[in-house]
Amino acid sequence: MSYPRQRVTLITLGVADLERSRDFYARWGWQPHGDSAPGVFFYQMQGAVLALFGLSDLAEDQGRPGATLGAGAMTLAQNCASEAEVDAVFDAALEAGAELLKRPEKVFWGGYSGYFADPDGHVWEIAMNPFWPLSPDGALTLPDAAGA
Amino acid sequence: MSYPRQRVTLITLGVADLERSRDFYARWGWQPHGDSAPGVFFYQMQGAVLALFGLSDLAEDQGRPGATLGAGAMTLAQNCASEAEVDAVFDAALEAGAELLKRPEKVFWGGYSGYFADPDGHVWEIAMNPFWPLSPDGALTLPDAAGA
Numbered sequence: 505m506s507y508p509r510q511r512v513t514l515i516t517l518g519v520a521d522l523e524r525s526r527d528f529y530a531r532w533g534w535q536p537h538g539d540s541a542p543g544v545f546f547y548q549m550q551g552a553v554l555a556l557f558g559l560s561d562l563a564e565d566q567g568r569p570g571a572t573l574g575a576g577a578m579t580l581a582q583n584c585a586s587e588a589e590v591d592a593v594f595d596a597a598l599e600a601g602a603e604l605l606k607r608p609e610k611v612f613w614g615g616y617s618g619y620f621a622d623p624d625g626h627v628w629e630i631a632m633n634p635f636w637p638l639s640p641d642g643a644l645t646l647p648d649a650a651g652a
Numbered sequence: 653m654s655y656p657r658q659r660v661t662l663i664t665l666g667v668a669d670l671e672r673s674r675d676f677y678a679r680w681g682w683q684p685h686g687d688s689a690p691g692v693f694f695y696q697m698q699g700a701v702l703a704l705f706g707l708s709d710l711a712e713d714q715g716r717p718g719a720t721l722g723a724g725a726m727t728l729a730q731n732c733a734s735e736a737e738v739d740a741v742f743d744a745a746l747e748a749g750a751e752l753l754k755r756p757e758k759v760f761w762g763g764y765s766g767y768f769a770d771p772d773g774h775v776w777e778i779a780m781n782p783f784w785p786l787s788p789d790g791a792l793t794l795p796d797a798a799g800a
Contacts, residue, residue: 508681508741511697512663513792514729514777533656537794541761549659551699551791559725566727566767566775567754574722577707578774579714581662593656606715613689619714626726627714629662643699644661646685 515580516555518562518573519624525556528623531600550642559624575625583644584632587616594618594630602628663728664703666710666721667772673704676771679748698790707772723773731792732780735764742766742778750776 519525526536526545534554537546543561547554563571584590590608597620598604608618608630617631638644667673674684674693682702684693691709695702711719732738738756745768746752756766756778765779786792 507737507744508730508778509790510682510695510702511730511790512700512702512728513731513786513790514779515660515663516727516729516777518725518727534658538796546794547658548794551787551789551793552660553792553794554658554660562725562727565754565759565765566724571724573725574773575725576714576719577666577710577721577723577772578726578728579664579666579710580660580726581664582656582659583661589655596655606713611713617713624725625722629664629713630656631662638661641699642657642659642661644701645699646694646696646701648686 512552514553514555516557516562517622517624517626518559518575519556520559521623522556522558524623528601529556532597532602533600576621576627579619579627579629581629581631583636583638584630585638587632590616590618590630590632594620597628597630660700662701662703664705664710665770665772665774666707666723667704668707669771670704670706672771676749677704680745680750681748724769724775727767727775727777729777729779731784731786732778733786735780738764738766738778738780742768745776745778 534547537548545556563569563573594608602620605619608616611617615631615633617629619629621627682695685696693704711717711721742756750768753767756764759765763779763781765777767777769775
């Protein structure tokens with residue numbers, strides 16, 4: 505077996521106010537796992553987990569207590585099956601208090617995509633990519649190259 | 653069907669130099685998908701995709717061209733089955749040129765974990781969590797709460 509296998513099993517968002525972020529994600533429709541530990545909220549996704557964790561706790565955990573951690577250069581996308589689904593997911597986030605960055609629109613690569621930021625500036629893209637069919641459980645598997 | 657479903661299908665890392673980042677991830681053991689488009693590299697993971705994309709392109713795509721995007725507050729973790737596997741994956745990243753943040757060590761929550769940063773400051777955690785068994789394909793499913 506070779507390492508590393510190409511995977512991400514946990515995505516952690518450092519947040520300034522854990523309750524505020526939990527409330528934002530709850531309003532957007534996310535339900536924390538029942539077994540979340542004190543100081544952290546876990547959310548089950550398809551084959552991986554999203555976590556909310558205090559920014560200062562995260563800096564300390566990274567071995568650099570007091571460091572200022574930045575957001576925006578790593579983005580999370582949720583691919584949808586249709587433009588209508590993109591709009592529904594995106595509007596739900598705005599209603600939950602997300603900061604609008606770019607309303608969903610047709611984009612140069614042939615899809616439909618918009619961006620918003622959560623209360624800490626973590627950036628989400630909600631997108632429909634006609635070249636990337638999703639499996640029934642929502643997993644994304646890249647298609648083979650044309651002719652391959 | 654309710655929206656949003658709790659999922660992330662694409663994680664995008666904004667990078668200052670696409671070739672430098674592709675080379676770093678290649679040395680660490682990641683193979684880009686054959687059908688990566690110009691200006692972006694895609695990597696198939698378990699049920700989701702990792703992408704490398706230019707920082708300025710990402711800022712423009714987010715609807716805020718010229719914005720300075722920060723890193724470090726959103727981290728990616730790769731859970732492993734053993735401490736030895738954590739060490740192997742972590743050492744491979746350091747040999748590939750990663751910046752050491754915290755060497756893997758036993759941590760307060762009962763596991764074993766270390767952190768490094770990629771060439772753009774994107775933070776990876778390599779961890780073993782004895783309370784989170786991994787499925788054979790590497791997917792992470794949170795265990796039910798005790799007694800639930």
